[in-house]
Amino acid sequence: MMITDRPTATRRRLLTAARCRYAEDRLADAITAGISQLVLLGPALDTFARHNPYPGLHVTELTDAQFVSAASGFDLRAPAFLIRLTGTPVPRGPGDRVPLTTTLRRLGSGAAGSEIVFDYLxxxxxxxxxxxxxxxxxxxxxxxxxxxxxxxxxxxxxxYSGEPRVIRARVRHNFGHPPSQLDSDRGDPCARTPAVTRSPPWPPSRPR
Structure with missing residues (x-):
């Protein structure tokens, strides 16, 4: 049976589980590369800290708002691995009211080599x-x-195109990078469509 033949709720649970598995696999890669701190943002993987299989991994659970406000519990000066999986296309809870791009700006000002896995529409x-x-x-x-x-x-x-995509991204460098013109817009720049600009092709090409 194809996933599209299953009821919507079941299909979404399966795909949410796949995104979580992907995030944990990439976390394992990051730990092998030397990263020793994990920041969990949002409702997905909310039980990971209790079954953390990595003895040397420091795990911090935060909302986006806490992360952006530099809450204690992690060191932004050292490379970190972040997982931000919403599990739903609709924001839930006060911590999810912070735009995704605000969270990314905060991470981008931190240590080079930090990585994040997140889903988005x-x-x-x-x-x-x-x-x-x-x-x-x-x-x-x-x-x-x-x-x-x-x-x-x-x-x-x-x-079926209603499910979020998942991105894995790495901070190449921090402070001093010229801001995007989109960055100067108010609100969430990625959610805006300038009148004179057409949307780029999707999915974007991957770096070689």
């Missing part, structure tokens, strides 16, 4: 690739539902 964040590039990030992967289902669920997804 393309229709709400049309200019996310440009924003990430302008803030000093390298996009390592940008996966949709079909790619995640093929990798983790061993079954195809066709004709």
């Amino acid at each position: 393309p229709e709400r964040h049309r200019f996310l690739p440009e924003f990430l590039s302008d803030r000093g990030f390298e996009v390592l992967e940008d996966l949709g539902a079909a790619a995640l289902a093929s990798r983790y669920l061993d079954r195809p997804v066709e004709g």
Whole structure:
């Protein structure tokens, strides 16, 4: 049975589980590379700290608002791995009222080598690739539902575009990077569509 044949709620649970598995796999890669602190943002993986299999990994659970306000519990000066999976296209709770791009700006001002895995809806964040590039990030992967289902669920997804995509990005460098023109707009720049600008093709090309 294809995932598209399943009830919507079941399909979404399966794809949410695939995004969580992807995030944990990339965390394992980051730990192997030497990162020793994890910041969990949002409702997904909320039980990870209780079953953390990595003895040397420091885990901090924060809302976006706490992260942006530099809450204690982690060192932004040292490389960190962040996981921000909303698990739903609709923001939930006071900590989710902080725009995604505000969280990314904060991380981009931290240590080079930090990584983040997060999900997003393309229709709400049309200019996310440009924003990430302008803030000093390298996009390592940008996966949709079909790619995640093929990798983790061993079954195809066709004709369904309502699920969030998931991005893995790394901070290339910090302070001093020229801001994007989008960055000067009020609100969430990735959610805006300038009248004279057409949306770029999707998905964006990956770095070689």
